[in-house]
Amino acid sequence: MGERVVPEPDRRRRRPTKQGTVLSAEAIVATALRLIGQHGSEALTVRRLGAALGSDPSSIYRYFRNTDDLLLAIADELISRAQQGWRATGDWQADLREIGRRIHHAYQRHPRTAILAAYRTTGRAHEIRAVEVILGVLRRGGFPDAEAVRIYHAFVDQALAFAALDAAASALPSAARQADEDVWHRTYARLPAESHPHIAATAPLLVAEMRVSGYPAALELLLEAAAARLERPRGTAG
Amino acid sequence: MGERVVPEPDRRRRRPTKQGTVLSAEAIVATALRLIGQHGSEALTVRRLGAALGSDPSSIYRYFRNTDDLLLAIADELISRAQQGWRATGDWQADLREIGRRIHHAYQRHPRTAILAAYRTTGRAHEIRAVEVILGVLRRGGFPDAEAVRIYHAFVDQALAFAALDAAASALPSAARQADEDVWHRTYARLPAESHPHIAATAPLLVAEMRVSGYPAALELLLEAAAARLERPRGTAG
DNA sequence: CACCTTATGACAACGCCATTGACGTGTGAA
């Protein structure tokens, strides 16, 4: 079977669909994001995407080798959006904090897409740029290479992991989401001190704390630990 | 359509399949776990499960309302297994490290259930026990309540978030998973220093580091930061 | 402008998935 996808730089023709749409990879990705935003991640099927585009679903295979290829393009678009407007301040902690916040935030804006995309490694332009930027922040901040890479890894995966976790929770049907949120004061806050002394002692704090994402707290802990390592280098044994 | 599933306490009959197997919910769950363990998460389809059980796949619907019901039963079994054998040592760092490792590890064994369960708050017995244990470790470790709750939140969400992230990555079809893993040496390691000086300078370190989960590194950072807070309390302003 | 090549969209089909309606009969209670 011949290759269906013509590499983008070689593309010469534009042919409208029966419904008048002129397709492009960008249009497909934007439509996919809209479809997910409106109907959830399960709505992303080639048939529904085709309908939303005004084309036969198989045309999508002229632009993307398979649905996985499409998903990677969607993930890259999200990474692009997270980076728009960011400028380095030179303060590595402030920079990482802002980058982490943006990554997390971008995915919360598209929770259904986050569920599909956060765990992918695309090797595409926007991701490459993000990797270069974060490593740059760490290396200019004074971290030796091995430490910079290790912290980069923990930092970026944590951001993505929390992004997906929080996105998945917020993407729940509202009844299930409400039930999960209510568990802390309906169940945990009512546990007796005899059987659960630690929960009972901290219940009001738990109810307040678990209302929000754990990411800001986790990010601060990571930044504090990184700063401590910078002050007291661990040598080459790490 | 009448309800297919007879509640377990009401179950009276056992009828062998054509191949001689006598089914039960427990047998189905155990077989499903074995199937996943042997062939990966993609192998868990009702057809394959039926074949492994020596029954028609639709029989499974006599025991579970749908595949989601089955997955939650598998998750329940998994949570039970993950808690077996854990004992507090009294060293809060070692205990948290082990708990985090167990949470993460349990979910990697069954990535599909991880994807479904990691972001849920169930308020069920096993979860309650885990909350009590972790808070106990922190409070006995000397953390004041507000700090204990904050660190608990960051710790448990970090573990669950990474569990889900890594599980989702490993649940990818093998071609996609391999492609993601190859990105670091196929794409990143080949970027020129002129355009990507930081990636180029750290490429061999990146290739090695990104081969494994970021969770152990993130967990160590969290534990280091928590220890530092214990040594230098931050007062009540946190 | 005419001609020609072929990229592009469309259509039909394949093989797989989870699930359901309905049937046959073996299990267990009376």
Add this chain to the structure above:
DNA sequence: TTCACACGTCAATGGCGTTGTCATAAGGTG
């Protein structure tokens, strides 16, 4: 022993991603 019906089975439904192939419109060339 009789009888009801739970249990396993079979065939079908509706959906999925993807591919082979056809028709033709787009664009390049002379």
